[in-house]
Amino acid sequence: MMHTNPHVNPVIVASENGRAGATVAMELLRRGGCAIDAAELAARVTEDDPQEHSVGFSGLPNLLGQVELDASLMNGRTLETGAVAGVQDYGNVISLARAVMDELPHVLLVGRGAERFAGEMGQKPADQRTFASLDFWRTRFTETGLELTGAELRHIVTRLTLPLHLEDRVPHGTVNYLVRDAHGDLASAVSTSGHAWKYPGRVGDSPIIGAGNYCDNRYGAVACTGTGELAIRVSTARSLILYLKMGMSLEEAGQECLAEIVQLKPRVGQYMNFVAMTPDGQHRGFSTMAGKKYLYYTGEMAEPSLGERETRR
Ligand code: ASP
Numbered sequence: 001m002m003h004t005n006p007h008v009n010p011v012i013v014a015s016e017n018g019r020a021g022a023t024v025a026m027e028l029l030r031r032g033g034c035a036i037d038a039a040e041l042a043a044r045v046t047e048d049d050p051q052e053h054s055v056g057f058s059g060l061p062n063l064l065g066q067v068e069l070d071a072s073l074m075n076g077r078t079l080e081t082g083a084v085a086g087v088q089d090y091g092n093v094i095s096l097a098r099a100v101m102d103e104l105p106h107v108l109l110v111g112r113g114a115e116r117f118a119g120e121m122g123q124k125p126a127d128q129r130t131f132a133s134l135d136f137w138r139t140r141f142t143e144t145g146l147e148l149t150g151a152e153l154r155h156i157v158t159r160l161t162l163p164l165h166l167e168d169r170v171p172h173g174t175v176n177y178l179v180r181d182a183h184g185d186l187a188s189a190v191s192t193s194g195h196a197w198k199y200p201g202r203v204g205d206s207p208i209i210g211a212g213n214y215c216d217n218r219y220g221a222v223a224c225t226g227t228g229e230l231a232i233r234v235s236t237a238r239s240l241i242l243y244l245k246m247g248m249s250l251e252e253a254g255q256e257c258l259a260e261i262v263q264l265k266p267r268v269g270q271y272m273n274f275v276a277m278t279p280d281g282q283h284r285g286f287s288t289m290a291g292k293k294y295l296y297y298t299g300e301m302a303e304p305s306l307g308e309r310e311t312r313r
Contacts, residue, residue: 010299012042013178013275013283015225017052021045021177022297022304030299035179035187036075036098043071043094043189046175050130054173057091058130059193061137062200063157064148067128069093069193070207072108073101076186076215081107083207084114089125094191096123097207108207136171140164140197157199165269171196174206176223178215178277182299186279188215190223204228210238219244220278226287227270234260240276250278251310254286258312261288273309285309 010029012022021042028038047056054060059067071093072083082101085108087093099121100109109117119125140160141147148156164170174192181187190213192206205212205228212228214237215221222237231237236257243253254276261272266288273287275294285294287309297304 008180008182008184009281010182011180011277011281011283012038012297012304013277014042014295015174015176015273015275016293016295016306017054017173018042018046018175018177018295019304020049021175022295025177025179026297026299029179029181032182034183035181035185036073038181039073039177039179039187039189040094040098042177042179043073043175043191044092047092047094047191052175053133053136053171054193055175055191056093056193057128058133059128060171060196061129061133062198062202063153063160064200065129065134065137066200067133067193068200069128069191070203071097071189071191072207072209072213073097073189074187074209074213074215075101076188076217076221079216081209083108083209084110085203085207086111086201087114087118089115089128090118090123091126091128092123094189096121107209110203111201137196153199157197160197165267168269170269174212174225176225176275178221178223178275178283180277180279180281184217184279186215186217186221186277188213188221188223194228205231205236208232210235212237214238214241216241217279220250220276222274222276224272224274226272227266230261230264230266230270230272231274233264236261236272236274240274244278250276250282250284254284254310255313258286258288262312287311
């Protein structure tokens with residue numbers, strides 16, 4: 001049943017590419033919709049956008065030119081969660097993650113099993129590649145003169161992407177949504193195609209609960225973008241929530257997570273961003289790189305706004 005509590009102001013915090021999804025999701029929240037529905041809806045809007053090449057339809061292809069998608073979501077009221085990874089031929093992986101949460105006694109499905117489950121849930125398979133995404137994928141082979149035949153993929157992945165890493169030019173991206181609804185419940189959603197030219201089967205932080213996504217009504221919500229391997233190695237999302245639980249402020253908890261990532265000695269081109277929100281609606285963005293922004297939108301605002309992400313002090 002939908003009912004609004006006028007004392008709780010809805011809030012959406014997102015990665016910078018979350019404007020369209022946040023706008024649609026805020027309409028739902030203003031009508032009394034719940035946080036988990038709003039988080040899923042927001043991510044779907046981003047997944048369906050053919051101009052957003054890091055998420056869903058028209059995502060960045062892997063080394064073999066296949067779009068493999070990852071997503072997760074978490075309900076802060078119940079701590080229920082669902083995730084999928086390495087999914088081909090289905091674009092709305094956030095809804096597949098939602099179905100894993102709602103319909104199965106599991107939290108994470110990968111590859112063929114996830115695709116089979118999508119069929120059982122009535123999703124229709126469709127090629128998620130577009131002319132633009134394939135053209136982009138091919139360009140790197142033309143630039144380097146590398147071919148897929150005759151060499152092991154592990155050598156190609158390095159030769160193809162290392163020079164781009166050194167120049168910080170490996171395309172990747174993710175969308176994050178943290179939502180507080182009018183009842184005060186929290187939810188989080190994350191969706192991505194991962195890194196361009198990734199080794200087939202590579203999974204980043206986005207579908208790993210505790211690494212790229214975590215949400216608990218009592219303490220807050222966190223989601224990550226950037227080099228997922230870093231967030232996996234130090235469990236960034238759950239760590240930040242745990243620091244809040246142990247009594248740190250949002251600022252202190254975020255700074256502690258930045259310090260942990262920096263201690264990993266990220267290689268050139270590797271970086272991490274995360275957004276965080278507390279149950280009272282405070283929010284902040286953090287990044288290991290200067291100049292990054294995040295998006296926030298509260299029920300009192302006419303439209304979403306961008307804030308600066310903090311770097312390590
Ligand atoms: N975190 C994502 C991943 O590692 C990519 C990104 O956000 O840029 O798959």
